[in-house]
Amino acid sequence: MDFDDAPPRPNDALADLVRQDLDRLSVAELEARIATLDAEIARCRTTIERAVNHRASADALFR
Structure with missing residues (x-):
């Protein structure tokens, strides 16, 4: 696969x-x-909120 064929990365779209x-x-x-x-x-x-809440739930579960 050539470099030009690679799918665009999200940061490339933001930069554009x-x-x-x-x-x-x-x-x-x-x-x-x-x-x-x-x-x-x-x-x-x-x-982000979902990820933070998920992490907090996992941390509480394994305490």
């Missing part, structure tokens, strides 16, 4: 997102982008 030229987007597109990013942040926070 940060490098995008925002000046070319309309206000509506920027607002939609913010809403999407807010939803993704909430999804990440939920996953």
Whole structure:
């Protein structure tokens, strides 16, 4: 498998997102982008909370 055939890593997508030229987007597109990013942040926070709670439950079980 060539390097170009490798699936993109999540950090690559984030790096691409940060490098995008925002000046070319309309206000509506920027607002939609913010809403999407807010939803993704909430999804990440939920996953973190679930992981922390799972870890706490496992720690309590093995005490």
